Amino acid sequence: MNNITSDNHIIIRKGISDDLPEMLQLFTATIDEVCKKDYDLQQLQAWKSGAENEGRWIKVIRDQYVLTAVIENKIVGFCTLDQGNYIDLLFVHKDYQHRGIATMLYQKIEQEALLHHEKELTADVSKTAKIFFEKKGFQVVQEQTVNVKGTSMVNYKMVKHLIS
Incomplete structure (x- = not known):
């Protein structure tokens, strides 16, 4: 396992297929708890249903650059x-919010993009994550209404x- 960095007992490492069950659990629990102030119950349920699309998640691990944040062998965040x-995805466990984990993951993702001479980063960002992305220098191109189930x-x- 090639650990990229360790800071305050947080290890950032590449995601592997064995991480998927834990990533899916984190995905749904985070949406439930962290996003409930920005979306209603029906919206949260529809969003969480993305966890049921096993093929998409297998493709994420296979085709995307995936980083996980790990504390004491527990995945506490991931970014792809x-x-x-x-x-595509940036989630931090509900019990580990506001500890710099999203920032650590984001910085490694940006470094990866720069390494490949990318000129910009894009994301489709929830209401919940909008402030975080703005703090990282992102600007809203447009507000959009997406239809999920x-x-x-x-x-x-x-x-x-x-x-660069």
């Missing part, structure tokens, strides 16, 4: 980079221009 410049939800197409 698709096509070299699209942040027949339920409409607002999120934001965001972009950050990278300076």
Whole structure:
């Protein structure tokens, strides 16, 4: 296992297929707890249903650059980079919010994009994560309404221009 960094007992490492069950659990629990102030119950249920799409998650691990944050052998966060410049997923466990974990993951993802000479990073960002991404230098390109299993939800197409 090639650990990338360790800070305050947080290890950032590449995600592997064995991480999927824990990542899925973190994904659904985080949506339930952290996002409930921004989305209603029906929206949360529709969003969480993405965890049922096993094929998509297998593809994430196989095709994307996946980083996990681990404390004492427990995954407390993960972030994925698709096509070299699209942040597909960024989630931090509900019990580990506001400890710099998302920032650590994001910084490693940005470094990876810069390593491959990407000019910008993009993301479709929830209402909950919008402030975090703005603090990292992202700007809203447009507010969009997405349809998830027949339920409409607002999120934001965001972009950050990278300076290498």
